[in-house]
Amino acid sequence: MNPDQPELGEAVPLQTWLLGEIQKQIPVQQNGQQLSIIRKTTVAYAVAKLLRRAITSTPLSAAKISIDNFVVRTKKQHDNSELLPTSSMTDILGVDMISERLSLTIIEPSHVNNMLDEGEEGGTGRAIEVCISPSQLLESSSSAFEQIDEKTICHLFGVMLYQLYSNLDPTSKESLLGADPIQNNSEQLGDDYDGANEPARKKAATTTYSALHDVNTPPSIIMLVQNLVESKCDHPLNPQNICTSMKEACDDLHLLLHEPSRFMFTRKQLERVGSVQLKFRQNRLYGREKEMSLLSDAFNRVSAGGNEAFFIGGFSGSGKTRLVETVMTLVEISGGYVIKLKFDQVKGRPLLELISAFNELCSLIRKKKSPQELQIIVDQLTESVGSDLSMLGRLLPNVYSLLPRGQLKQSREQGGNRMNFQSVCFILRQFMRVVSSKSHPVMLFLDDLQWSDSTVLDVIHDILSEETDARCFFVGSYRSNEVSSEHAIFGLMKDLETSKVTTQKLILDGIKIEDVNTLISDALCAFPRTTRRLSTIIHEKTQGNPFFCLEFLRSLVDRGLLRHSLRQGSWEWDAEKIGLENTTDNVLYLLSSKMNGLTNEVQTVLKVLSCFGIKVNGNIITYLNSTSQYCDII
Structure with a gap:
């Protein structure tokens, strides 16, 4: 083999690869479940990139957007063992799309150990680089088909992701029954189901994605699957979040791989500190x-x-x-x-x-x-x-x-x-x-x-x-x-x-609305496409002042207008109520309002210390602490 050419590896049908991934048992202490989710997300990202490329070159049919139309390439086995996935994500070399004869090669996979590291900023991975070219491994099997639009493509891709992450046997009847969650639930819920009724919609969503919840699929992935599947639904649960673009799907999956500890494995923060806080980046300057x-x-x-x-x-x-x-x-x-x-x-x-x-x-x-x-x-x-x-x-x-x-x-x-x-x-x-x-x-x-x-x-x-x-x-x-x-x-x-x-x-001046959205997306550990409406409101109220944006977000949490849902595993807010909030373009007013909520004793101390300027010598604090007036509150 030419050393300048990437290793092709062993071609394994995606259905077979997924079956092996389900059967593969990796000890929990080795972050086995998380590594499996990362490998699946790598494959999902590759499939999304192939679909996006295919859309620009030729019309697609529903048959082409199925597990049967893709092949995973893994590192070659040196024995006659069954082609089951290994424990390292770096063993995934690429994914091929059979019908379009497109081959995607992963040039620089994210480093798993780095991705799962828990530092101050949370573990961060490296963006995967890919190269798409005509496949040298596969024969085209094109046939007559009915062309579908991108919204339908997104829906079918969501169905694929449901099969990919649910850990259901892709060849079983149970998996096939859940292959189209919308149709499945309308049949299960019968005449009582009214898509426009809020309780009924929540019941449908819970029933639909229960297989994903049962295997502890990260909330962000469940949301992505739901947003893709419901792109074809008349009454989606979150109509403002539906994903009708393969570009958006690619961006979401790329973000999950790039920073899994921030956007995928968010439950760790709850386990460590008992609650979920806004996750501001300490060392990033947005929009500058x-x-x-x-x-x-x-x-x-x-x-x-x-x-x-x-x-x-x-x-x-x-x-x-x-x-x-x-x-x-x-x-x-x-x-x-x-x-x-x-x-x-x-x-x-x-x-x-x-x-x-x-x-x-x-x-x-x-x-x-x-x-x-x-x-x-x-x-x-x-x-x-x-x-x-x-x-x-x-x-x-x-x-x-x-x-x-x-x-x-x-x-x-x-x-x-x-x-x-x-x-x-x-x-x-x-x-x-x-x-x-x-x-x-x-x-x-x-x-x-x-x-x-x-x-x-x-x-x-x-x-x-x-x-x-x-x-x-x-x-x-x-x-x-x-x-x-x-x-x-x-x-x-x-x-x-x-x-x-x-x-x-x-x-x-104030930063652009796109940069405010990135800031808020990072703080909420949410996909940028899902925070755009909230970002638009906050940008209007703060004029894009970065510090004011942060303080305004904190004030929304303090007042219960922005809250983390343990059930959904994500932040929730009412954009209409936030839009009606009275605010000011003066950040000092917002801070002073926050200070008014402090106790009288704390306010007194702050007033005294402010007389000494922006810094207070430790000797001054020691002296005040020795006085009867301040000893109990300093």
Whole structure:
């Protein structure tokens, strides 16, 4: 065999493969049932991809959408044993469609161990890559047929999935009886069945999919089967969720394989913590791919040479800080340093806070540099500032940690004149010239820049406008709704441009409705197609503000408008009631409303602590805890 060609494997009729999968007994401690479901989902995804390809090339008949028309290719057996499935999903090499002579090869199957791992984000797999080509194994058996539409194709594919996951013998009468659940239940329920009657519909759904429930099929798969089968039903149980497109079916199955612990095996969370919570992703930034690229490109230019400034404006909760954090990892990987400072509206000493941030840079350098490299920096600082080395030490005390002991003692003994603002700018400028370089660029991130003052902005301008070999990437974020056009931030932008410093300005508006839907789909562990209506409502009420979307979802749970159904194994909501909810475009109003639900004691503590700014020193909490007024509630 040509080594460049994929292994074809042993061709096993899908019906035979499924029968072997049912008979195969794998110990529970090896995640046997979950592995079996993943293998079945792999096959289901392959069949869906083949059907979607076939739709675009030729009309399909009902006969072609059946288990008998597909073949599973598994790794070759080296003995004469019966062709039963093995315990690894990686043994599935592909699936073939007989009538259309189409062959699907799995190029990169998901890694099972990784998919079942339970990390902070839940186990995640890798997206399966497939290649579809004319089959070299099979003979075409085309015959006359009546063409069917895509809705019917989806219905019949749903019937196939019912047979695939129900663990019923595909050759038995019981399996055939359940092959078309809609027809089966209308016969079983008789004249009492009224498709438009809600209780009757729920009874029909329970009876129809009982075989799937009996074998603990994941709720998401049961929902997909139901949505596909009911695409042909006059009175579907969830008409807004019916699946009438093979593209949607492919997307759903791909999602199940890509992240099974989030979208397939959701019952684990209930077993671990006793309840199901919204499952927000902690490290994902939704809908900001373009902005992330702009920020990364800017840093790469700084690494190549020169200073650059990047300003990010937006409402509170728009994701400014999270956006900047995405590039911080890139800076650290490249050997650079990250200085970050969040200005506080209460403290009102922005220049001292900025100097303190530069002081912390000395500690970062100390941790990352060898003694030889530190000596080089010290020599360069001595040459750069000369007799002002002691002044540098008074401004940035941590710089002494970079000096050898003898030089440290001598520098501290030297006196110095009182520093003025020009001296501060000069010292910081010389310091940055030495410590920032092509191999070690410095990123300075100032958050909530609207609470800084003109002295801070003048220092930034002085550092960036210096024509040296320094590599400084300045990023400043501000709340665009809290600054006027006369604010000093905009004056700094103009001054930097005048000084030939590359300057970019970016305004973060709300994210698109598609991104809100992805966020909500992830949080609810639900298929994106099923959350679109809810996402549309939330997008309208929050204007796409990411933080507001999260808080609004939490508030819906708190008020019982969004609840998890143990019976269905999924989240439920009433879109009409949520649409009637009064809200505001101010995220602070939503948070304050939530705080009003706290006890009076907790509210009192929060009021006291807020007087100290965005951070509270542990000593303050210790002191308050020692007082009779607060000891019982802190």
